[in-house]
Amino acid sequence: MEANTGGTGRLPAAFLTPGSSSFYDFLGQHSPELLPGGRKLPEGLTIEAPHGTTIVAAVFGGGVVIAGDRRATMGNVIAQRDIEKVFPADEYSAVGIAGTAGLAVEMVRLFQLELEHYEKIEGAVLSLEGKANRLTTMIRGNLGMAMQGLAVVPMFAGYDLRLGRGRIFTYDVTGGRSEERGFAATGSGSVFARGSLKKLYRADLTADQAATVVVQALYDAADDDSATGGPDMARKIFPIVSLITEDGFRRLTDDEVSTIAHSITDGRLEHPNGPQAPLL
């Protein structure tokens, strides 16, 4: 059936049958073997694959910032130093991924396509809630793999055009979705990042301050979690920081993140534990 996409024959009936506006559903009906969760692994087998680690996000006045470190690990080995874990999902939302890198990146591709496909078929954009729910469905589709150790745990952040503010959603491996207030972290370094965010986060941050806060949190995560990478000054590999505002998605340039990272590492030379929150 799928061979028809490569050849030049008549469109198969499934293509011309009125139905769902979802590409994920279409793929499930027409070519289920292409779905990320459509493959079956032998029972009881566990395989080792590169894992992505820490993603953090914070809401600020004009939107939301989402950032991720650049390290992928396989056991105690650093598998990749410059992996990308934060991707635009569409014009007004982004998804950050922790977990099995290969599956997660594939899930992001499918999620991006899902949103774009809906937009093209319907001529309208899904609501932010709608987008968050589609992601739930896709994580659920991966549950079989997750139970064999190949879990994908994304974080979804976006600007809600109807409510006029930034929002963050986190997920567990079963697709359980929860909206976070203010800030969130996921992945192996998330415990440390969350502690850091808790002390530094304030509701009245500007976009620049929010970007600084999330990089501070990633620094703290890298400080205590061996699977999270800090800013790599020598190789000039910096965290990926993306802003989503009313104007849409924007990934900060390497120069912008480099400036933030340098000011943070300079500060840490004086105070290795970073900025201090007041006691009371």
Added chain:
Amino acid sequence: MSTPFYVSPQQAMADRAEYARKGIARGRSVVVLTYDDGILFVAENTSRALHKVSEIYDQIAFAAVGRYNEFENLRIGGVRYADLRGYSYDRADVTARGLANVYAQTLGTIFSSVGEKPYEVELIVAEVGATTADDQIYRLTPDGSVVDEKNAVVVGGNADSIGNYLGEKHRAGLTLAGALKLAVDGLARDPNGGSPRTMTPDQLEVAVLDRTRFQQRKFKRILGGQLGRLLSGDDSAAAEEPDASE
């Protein structure tokens, strides 16, 4: 039992072509033409929601005239084809030529199968390239023929008269405002030689495939204020990037 009449294959095909052509000729036209930054689509369409011009993929768009349910079906099929192909291979592997071939096969099969009535649609599949020379425009007729068009093409009612006009007036290196004016002048002409109609922005559906957009998706609808300014000949309106929502 009565014996069925013998109809020669030539006559059967001619009848089917005539049937489809008549259906298409009742509708209003769509004009597609190249300008210096891409490809412009202008349709006479008073509906804000039922589109004649749509995005298919990054650099590919679709325009159609005729029966709405039929071309909408083909449009959705095309989006599914393009998205599935891009997902299986790579986004760069989705081409207008491939899509035009699939449409041609689909239309051709329907046209010549005895059990189905021919589709009363005429389609345009266009792809914007890195330069004007790389732009591709394909026109598809109900019988599944594909015509590789250059510069300007019209489908729908009065296509011949508007097409001749555009053929004479179209020049390389038109600005967006210039191309839009030319397209609207073409649509507004009276085929019987009377005075041209006045076209207002709410009668027009306008979109572009703009190669200068920094986004991967080059398709953009031109709406409201920007359309009004372009129609009044203000070329600076072309440069502005409106919000992405459609």
